[in-house]
Amino acid sequence: MGPAAPAPDRIRSIFQDLYGKMVQLFFDEKRLHAMVNAAMQERWGIIGAHIHDIGTALRHVVMHGQAACVFDRTPQPRISATPC
Numbered sequence: 001m002g003p004a005a006p007a008p009d010r011i012r013s014i015f016q017d018l019y020g021k022m023v024q025l026f027f028d029e030k031r032l033h034a035m036v037n038a039a040m041q042e043r044w045g046i047i048g049a050h051i052h053d054i055g056t057a058l059r060h061v062v063m064h065g066q067a068a069c070v071f072d073r074t075p076q077p078r079i080s081a082t083p084c
C-alpha cells in the first residue's frame with residue numbers, strides 16, 4: 001500500500017503485516033522466533049531500533065492523516081516504546 005492510500009488504511013495494513021509476520025515467525029520459524037524472544041528479553045539494540053522504526057513509520061502515517069483532517073490533532077498521552 002503506497003503513501004497515496006488513506007491514512008487509516010495504511011495503519012491497518014502496517015498492523016496486519018506485523019501480525020502476519022509474527023504469526024509466520026512463530027509457526028514456521030521456531031528457532032528464529034526463540035532467538036527474537038531472547039533478543040527482546042536481553043534488550044538487544046537491534047530490537048530497540050526495530051521498535052523505533054515502527055514507531056516512526058506510524059507517526060508519519062498519523063501526521064499525514066492529521067494533515068488530511070482524517071485524524072484529530074488533539075495531543076494524546078505518549079505510549080512508552082519499552083518492550084514488555
